[in-house]
Amino acid sequence: MVAFDQNENDLAAVAAMLSAMRTEGEAPAGADADTVKGDALDMPFDDSSFDRVIAAEIFEHLPHDTAAMAEMYRVLRPGGIAAVTVPSWLPERLCWALSEDYHTAEGGHVRIYTRAELAAKLKATGFEIGPHHHAHALHAPYWWIKCAVGPDHDEHPLAKAYHRMLVWDLLHAPKPTRLAERALNPVMGKSVVVYVRKPARSGDNG
Template sequence: MLTVDYDRLDVRAGHTVLDLGCGEGRHAFEAYRRGATVVALDWGTSEVTTTQTWLGAIDAAGEAPAGAVATAVRGDLLHLPVPDASVDRVMASEVLEHIPDDATAFAEIARVLKPGGRVAVTVPRYGPERVCWALSDEYHANEGGHIRVYRAETVRARLRAAGLVPGGSHHAHSLHAPYWWLKCAVGVERDTAVVRAYHRLLVWDLTKRPWATRTAERLLDPVIGKSLVVYADKPA
């Protein structure tokens, strides 16, 4: 399940791509398959281990083109282990809402980008996220949880303050918004029949990509898309 549009981010073979807060690697995998040199970074040891395992599996299956390289490393978004102006593309997907000093994280993204490089930042969208917060403290008020809700203009302001030029944006994952509203309403950790049924729908959509759900999500994304995606460039 990809949040970033790789065509808008313009990921190409030979690019150096940094995936920040990679989780279990979903965005890193696609960049690797496109022939990039990928560094997937996360603070969590288990996330880094899982991502490295799957990157190895992609290589073993021959799914990455010749010349593509990928690795997963543990690191801090406030002190990226990457030289200045060394990265063509950066992805920071669903991670900045967890970081108290997000201004420094944005500055680090700008530091490591090459002139002419591009970043895709994705965060929970303001409206759907506020519904989750209103329904449940358990959803966000925990160690490592969401500490802020971004408006689109706040993301753009952070990017401009870091010296980047915000460009286009879009929303994604509208089918996931009601799922999280439901979980927040019944209890985030409660496994009810309705929650299980909705989860099966999401898995079916993810694996089968049926026309009906793909069309519904495309139409609903501008209205209740759970994620906001903003692209920005570093001046050449």
């Protein structure tokens, strides 16, 4: 497994988590993991390097999103699967309406995708489009709160309280919140997930 990002702080956090998992014996036997810093538009990997790729909340940050999609296509082996997530249209539109700082800050989101637009760009890159679903409905209100009180106002009581609930839910996964999120995901899931496949043969894109 390789964690790839441009942010050194995020990569350091991932490396610390991986180290802790090894120390606690939580990593699968024989599993190997590394962190690599780099640019999504010019990844330091050979063609067809990976069987699976997860592009989680990346493309909404990139002015040249289709160039990054082409890089993802290049490093995925023929027949390989990728899972691509971006913010869902409705929750993201509300965030933009509530706070200009949310999307104008350096490194912020530069576009709001519809699922159809995301799928069309991935298909134009050469991917075969597979199933999709929405996720993280309970996270959407947290970001609406953050946008309403100020994206950088992490100490606001309401934002702090909701964040504690999300952490608690992540650690304990109680059945009521899991059922609630499953029911709410199609309506207000914070993210949309699209699964794609690189054709097994060159030129075979459906």
